[in-house]
Amino acid sequence: MSKNTIVSQGRVGTQSANFKSYMRRYGTLYLLLILPVIFFLVFRYIPMAWILGAFKENNIFKAPWELAWAKNNGFEWFVKAFNDRTFINALRNTITLNLLDLVCGFPAPILLALMLNELTFKRFKKITQTVLYMPHFLSWIIISGLALRLLASNDGLINILYKRIVGNADASIPFMSNNNWWVGTYVVLGIWKEAGWGTIIYLAALTSISPELYEAAAVDGAGRFKRIWHVTLPGLRPTIITLLIMNLGRILGSEFDRPLALSNKLVTDVSQVISIYVYQNGLKANKFALTTAVGLFQSVVGVLFLIAANQLAKRFGERGIM
Numbered sequence: 001m002s003k004n005t006i007v008s009q010g011r012v013g014t015q016s017a018n019f020k021s022y023m024r025r026y027g028t029l030y031l032l033l034i035l036p037v038i039f040f041l042v043f044r045y046i047p048m049a050w051i052l053g054a055f056k057e058n059n060i061f062k063a064p065w066e067l068a069w070a071k072n073n074g075f076e077w078f079v080k081a082f083n084d085r086t087f088i089n090a091l092r093n094t095i096t097l098n099l100l101d102l103v104c105g106f107p108a109p110i111l112l113a114l115m116l117n118e119l120t121f122k123r124f125k126k127i128t129q130t131v132l133y134m135p136h137f138l139s140w141i142i143i144s145g146l147a148l149r150l151l152a153s154n155d156g157l158i159n160i161l162y163k164r165i166v167g168n169a170d171a172s173i174p175f176m177s178n179n180n181w182w183v184g185t186y187v188v189l190g191i192w193k194e195a196g197w198g199t200i201i202y203l204a205a206l207t208s209i210s211p212e213l214y215e216a217a218a219v220d221g222a223g224r225f226k227r228i229w230h231v232t233l234p235g236l237r238p239t240i241i242t243l244l245i246m247n248l249g250r251i252l253g254s255e256f257d258r259p260l261a262l263s264n265k266l267v268t269d270v271s272q273v274i275s276i277y278v279y280q281n282g283l284k285a286n287k288f289a290l291t292t293a294v295g296l297f298q299s300v301v302g303v304l305f306l307i308a309a310n311q312l313a314k315r316f317g318e319r320g321i322m
Helices: 003-032 034-055 076-082 085-105 107-118 122-137 140-151 157-166 179-206 211-219 224-249 257-262 265-271 274-284 288-315
Strands: none
Touching: 003 034, 034 076, 034 288, 076 085, 076 288, 085 107, 085 179, 085 265, 085 274, 107 122, 107 179, 107 224, 122 179, 140 157, 140 179, 140 257, 179 224, 179 257, 179 265, 211 224, 224 288, 257 274, 274 288
16 A cells, blocks of 8 residues: 555545544534524525526416416516506505615614713613614514504694693694605604614614723823714714615615505605505515516616625725625
């Protein structure tokens, strides 16, 4: 037996021993991964085969690969969607509401985290943080009920107080019945519900910033605001960039329960988003091929936004998420 053969067998034996030792140590973790992997295969990857339905005839009783191609070389449903004023309106509303959420809602948890981080009384800090993230656990059905009782034009608590302040019994603010007021209410309620929950991520990121940096800045004469600007925010920048990229990837996505619960017939022009359009045309009108095409378009554009935002972050020197 040659020397090279002995060395090769020795390496194989060492690798086998290392693998067995590794599996004895981490094998339980791999077993725990089996159920999540099965879940993603069954509910995420296998259903992707039905994306083909966006290019086939509308028939839910056959598998899409058994159906004939739709008209216009398979793009019939995409053409119909973009010729449908209701879809164009839903697309516009989706982009508008998501951009407002991003511009107004994204900085809110950052500001809250910065303020909570500056609090010196730990007990008060914990109580405040708990109160801030509790709305996250309320469903939009509950929040819409509260909003209707508080913001109703006639007998809502806010309008009752407003009438007494201005001294006019006929004065009222149409929070839920005027398009512009409804959009503002939609955004504010979203911030109130989720801003506190978002602070958890930023407060966790703040713990990784070395206290020595704050001490050095204080020695150099930096005040509280300068320490926030030159120490805290740079420490949070990687987390901010990552979350911003993820939010940009959802710019064409749309919640279903939030606009549906807060909407009413008076504000349909601004409240109908793509998810509601898919629900009304897919489940109610049985236009499954059309809504599959809309969902595919929504996903592809979302991925393109995600990739573009990731590349832009890398160009500015950040790691990105891919």
